[in-house]
Structures are given as C-alpha cells and as structure tokens.
Amino acid sequence: MRWTIEEIRTFLDVMDTGTVSGAAARSNLSKSVVSKRIADLEAALGAALFQRHAGRISPTESAEELALRLRPALAEMNDAVESAAWGMAGLRGSLAIAAPMSFGIGHLGPVIADFARQHPDLAVTLDYDDRVIDLVRGRFDVAVRIGQLRDSGLITRKLCEDPRVIVASPDYIVRRGVPESLDDLPTHPSIGYLNVQAAGVWQFLGDDGTVTGVPMQSRVSANNGEAMRDMAVAGLGIALLPMFVAHEALRKGQLVRVAGKLKPTPLPISVVWPPVKPMPMKLRAIVDHLAGAFSERSPWLT
Incomplete structure (x- = not known):
C-alpha cells in the first residue's frame, strides 16, 4: 500500500468542504489534481471513499471512519514537525484562532495583534464567529469560548469570569418601569439570544449559592451580543448581557442597569484546544499570552 501525505490532506479537504471544487479552492489546486489524488488514494487503499452520481459525491462509510482517525493523526504529525523546527528558530508556521465576534472585536483583537508582533515569523489567522465551531474540522489550533463549556x-x-447585567434604555424605564424581583422579570419583554438553546431561561445565584432559572419570552432575538445591545438601546425590552458587551453603553448612559439586587450567573471566559501531545510551542505560547492578557480582573471591569 503506497499513499502520500498530499493525498491524505486532499482527502480531508474533500471531506471537510463536501465537494471537489471546495477542496480545490481551499488548497489552491485544480479540480483535476484533487480528483486524481482521491482516485490514487482509493487505488492504494483498495476501497471506494466516495460515491459518485450525476456530478455529485458523497462519502462512504469507510471514508467517514478513515477521516475520523486521520484528522487527529495529521494534526499531531504537523504539530510534531513544527515543534521540532521551532525549537531552534522560534515560532514559525501558522496559528489559527477562533473567537466569538463581540468579544473578539471589542477586546481580543489588540491582544492577538500584540502576540503577532512578538512572533513575526508566525502566520496568524483570526476567525470571528458566535457559533461554536468544531476546531478539528475547521482546522483551528485554539479557540476562545464564552459561557459554560x-x-x-x-x-x-x-x-x-465576566459578570452579566440586566439592562434597559432610559426611555424603556420611563414607559415600562423597572423589574425588581425574579417574579417581575417575566412581565417585561426581553431580548433573546439565538446561539444558546437555553438562553430563554435566565439564571440567577441565590445567597446560598443555589441557581434559579426564570423563563423569559422574547419578541425580538438576535445571534450576536452587540445586536442585542442595540435592540436594548432602542427600547425594545430588557436584556441580559455580558458586561464586556454592555459596559460602554452603560458608561454613555445609553443603557441603565436594572434589578441590581439580582445576581445573574457569571460567564466563564476560557481558551480551549484539541488534546495534542507534546503540546506545540505555538499553542503553549498563545495560551499563556491570553492568560496574561485576561487575568482574573478583566480589562473592561477596571
């Protein structure tokens, strides 16, 4: 059995993108080269990896199983080679980082820029998306995650940890008043968050450490914290927002904190990465850099 690492990479590109043309675009290859590599790999394995019909392809069960085993193996091999090279020459190669959009734009960008300045031979890719991305399938080295993991x-x-606050616009308070207790909250229209299934239940800490959930009805919802903030500023309802999203609008008086005696559960901010041994130098470096930048007292709380 003879196969090449290029064939493996191309096979995984096809699996990730779902098409030959997508894999070709990702790797800057022609579709004919991608098709030949897949055919050569199938010949080496003696098994069909894709079913072909009317110009479309779909992976076989063998392809799904093979991809599941190859992705971590290829990532570990790449990391091992890069780590050996970096041992003498500093950080080189590439580093792909995924992060939520609001946190990324508001607070992460300068931190990553500082890291990139410190390591000029390292190519850094920063991808903002509020959805939770599969790091292995998306070929990300590391991600910043907000909330319970x-x-x-x-x-x-x-x-x-980032505290959350219940906010409303001054105009809304004039029109509707302010909630003071857990029982008051459901009587107010709220602004919902679409990216978390349980976001319709606001959670609060009691004095004894117990957590109480309050179901909320949302007439207006968004998939991004800044969009939720803007809806609250427009007076469309009350919103439960991370402080890193709400702090500037609170400072400017566009929003007012309400129900201040209630304690929403805080949001942990974490960095996550796939298990790799040994841990690549680039990964250790970015994790330590993020930990130093976002200490127990976050910059937006100072």
Whole structure:
C-alpha cells in the first residue's frame, strides 16, 4: 500500500468542504489534481471513499471512519514537525484562532495583534464567529469560548469570569418601569439570544449559592451580543448581557442597569484546544499570552 501525505490532506479537504471544487479552492489546486489524488488514494487503499452520481459525491462509510482517525493523526504529525523546527528558530508556521465576534472585536483583537508582533515569523489567522465551531474540522489550533463549556474532549484553561447585567434604555424605564424581583422579570419583554438553546431561561445565584432559572419570552432575538445591545438601546425590552458587551453603553448612559439586587450567573471566559501531545510551542505560547492578557480582573471591569 503506497499513499502520500498530499493525498491524505486532499482527502480531508474533500471531506471537510463536501465537494471537489471546495477542496480545490481551499488548497489552491485544480479540480483535476484533487480528483486524481482521491482516485490514487482509493487505488492504494483498495476501497471506494466516495460515491459518485450525476456530478455529485458523497462519502462512504469507510471514508467517514478513515477521516475520523486521520484528522487527529495529521494534526499531531504537523504539530510534531513544527515543534521540532521551532525549537531552534522560534515560532514559525501558522496559528489559527477562533473567537466569538463581540468579544473578539471589542477586546481580543489588540491582544492577538500584540502576540503577532512578538512572533513575526508566525502566520496568524483570526476567525470571528458566535457559533461554536468544531476546531478539528475547521482546522483551528485554539479557540476562545464564552459561557459554560460542554464536555467536548477539548483541553480547557479558564481565563476569567465576566459578570452579566440586566439592562434597559432610559426611555424603556420611563414607559415600562423597572423589574425588581425574579417574579417581575417575566412581565417585561426581553431580548433573546439565538446561539444558546437555553438562553430563554435566565439564571440567577441565590445567597446560598443555589441557581434559579426564570423563563423569559422574547419578541425580538438576535445571534450576536452587540445586536442585542442595540435592540436594548432602542427600547425594545430588557436584556441580559455580558458586561464586556454592555459596559460602554452603560458608561454613555445609553443603557441603565436594572434589578441590581439580582445576581445573574457569571460567564466563564476560557481558551480551549484539541488534546495534542507534546503540546506545540505555538499553542503553549498563545495560551499563556491570553492568560496574561485576561487575568482574573478583566480589562473592561477596571
């Protein structure tokens, strides 16, 4: 059995993008080269990896199983080679970072820029998206995540916690008054968040540490914290926002904190990455840099 690393990379590109043309665009290759590499890999394996019909392809069960095993193996091999090269020459190669849009634009950009200045031979890619992205499939080295983390098998390092606040516009308060208790909250229209399934239930900490959930009805919803903030500024309802989203509007008086005696559960801010041994130098460097930038007292709280 003879196969090449280029064939493996191209196979995974086709699996990730779903098409030959998508894989070709990702790798800057012609479609004919991609098709030949796939055909050569199938010949080497003695098994069909894709079903072809009317110009479309779909992966076989063998392809799904192979991709599942190859992705982490290829990532570990790349990291091992890069780590060996960096040992003598400093950080080189590439580093892909995923982060939520509001936090990224508002607070992460300068931190990553400082890291890039410190390592001029390292190519850095920064991708903002509020959705939770599969790091392995998306070929990301590391991600910043906001909120409680699912048990995904990723390695996690907590950076800090961000308090959340209930806010409303001054105009809304004049028209509707302010909620003071947990029972008051559902009587007010709220601005919902689309990216988290449980976002319709606002959670609060009691004095004894217990958590109470309050179901809220949202007439207006958005998939981005800054969009939610803007809806609140427009007077469309009350909103439960991270402080890193709300702090500037609070400072300017565009929003007012309400129900100040209630304690929303805080949002942990973490950096996560796929398990890789040994840990690549570039990964250790960016994790340490983020931990230093976002200490237990976050910059937007000072």
